[in-house]
Amino acid sequence: xxxxxxxxxxxxxxxxxxxxxxxxxxxxxxxxxxxxxxxxxxxxxxxxxxxxxxxxxxxxxxxxxxxxxxxxxxxxxxxxxxxxxxxxxxxxxxxxxxxxxxxxxxxxxxxxxxxxxxxxxxxxxxxxxxxxxxxxxxxxxxxxxxxxxxxxxxxxxxxxxxxxxxxxxxxxxxxxxxxxxxxxxxxxxxxxxxxxxxxxxxxxxxxxxxxxxxxxxxxxxxxxxxxxxxxxxxxxxxxxxxxxxx
Numbered sequence: 001x002x003x004x005x006x007x008x009x010x011x012x013x014x015x016x017x018x019x020x021x022x023x024x025x026x027x028x029x030x031x032x033x034x035x036x037x038x039x040x041x042x043x044x045x046x047x048x049x050x051x052x053x054x055x056x057x058x059x060x061x062x063x064x065x066x067x068x069x070x071x072x073x074x075x076x077x078x079x080x081x082x083x084x085x086x087x088x089x090x091x092x093x094x095x096x097x098x099x100x101x102x103x104x105x106x107x108x109x110x111x112x113x114x115x116x117x118x119x120x121x122x123x124x125x126x127x128x129x130x131x132x133x134x135x136x137x138x139x140x141x142x143x144x145x146x147x148x149x150x151x152x153x154x155x156x157x158x159x160x161x162x163x164x165x166x167x168x169x170x171x172x173x174x175x176x177x178x179x180x181x182x183x184x185x186x187x188x189x190x191x192x193x194x195x196x197x198x199x200x201x202x203x204x205x206x207x208x209x210x211x212x213x214x215x216x217x218x219x220x221x222x223x224x225x226x227x228x229x230x231x232x233x234x235x236x237x238x239x240x241x242x243x244x245x246x
Contacts (some may be wrong), residue, residue, distance in 0.1 A: 003047065004108050009078060009088075025172045028207050030180070030200065032057045033173045034137070035102065038135040039117065041065075046072030050095045050135070054145065062147060064176055068107065070093040094176060097188045101181050102141035120206050144180035146203050149173075152214040164218045170177070170215050178203055 033054040049067045056241040078092035098108045111236040153166035
C-alpha cells in the first residue's frame with residue numbers, strides 16, 4: 001500500500017538544475033553525506049513531509065524536514081499548476097532527487113517499514129515514542145548535498161489572523177539546495193540528459209562560503225523595532241544504472 005494514496009505525478013514537467021542566488025549552522029558548501037534516517041510525517045494541514053538526518057564526513061549532523069505535498073485544502077499534491085502545466089513542488093523535487101540519486105527509485109515507489117522513533121512533540125515539549133513510516137532502502141546511502149546558509153526573519157503567529165508573520169528577529173538556518181551522486185557528482189537532470197557533471201562546480205563557484213541574506217526589517221506594530229541574532233537548524237535488481245557503477 002502506498003503511503004501517498006492516489007497522489008499522482010503524471011504529466012509533471014521535468015525541471016532543470018538551478019543556481020540559487022548551541023547549534024552552529026554549516027557554512028554554505030557541498031558536503032559528503034550519509035542518510036542515517038528518513039521518515040514520513042504529516043502536518044495538521046495534511047501536508048506530508050520527509051524528515052532526514054544526515055551524517056556528514058566530519059561527524060556533524062544535518063537534519064531537515066522537507067514538505068513533499070501541499071495540504072488537504074490544496075489537494076495534497078506534489079506539484080502546482082501554471083499555464084496548464086504541472087510543476088513539482090521544490091520540496092518534492094528535492095526529496096525525489098535524493099531518492100533517485102541513492103536508490104534509483106522515485107519517492108512514491110520507496111519501500112517503508114513502520115518503526116518507533118523518539119520524536120519531538122510540541123505539546124509536551126519533549127521527545128516521545130512515535131510510530132512512523134521509515135524509508136528503509138535509503139538508510140546508509142551516500143551522496144553529496146549542497147547546503148546553503150541562510151539569514152532570515154523569525155516568524156510569529158498572529159493570533160487575530162492565524163497567520164505566521166515575519167518579525168524583527170533573525171535566525172541563521174541551513175537548507176539543502178541541490179544533491180549529487182556520490183561517485184559521478186551528477187545531478188538527476190544531468191544523468192537523465194546524458195550530460196557530464198557540471199552543476200557541482202558551478203554551484204560551488206557561486207555559493208561556497210556565502211550566506212544568502214533574506215532578512216528584511218518589518219514595520220513595528222505597537223512596539224519599537226528590535227533585532228537579535230539567533231541560530232537554528234533547518235538542521236532493485238536487474239536494472240542498469242543511469243550513473244554507471246557505484
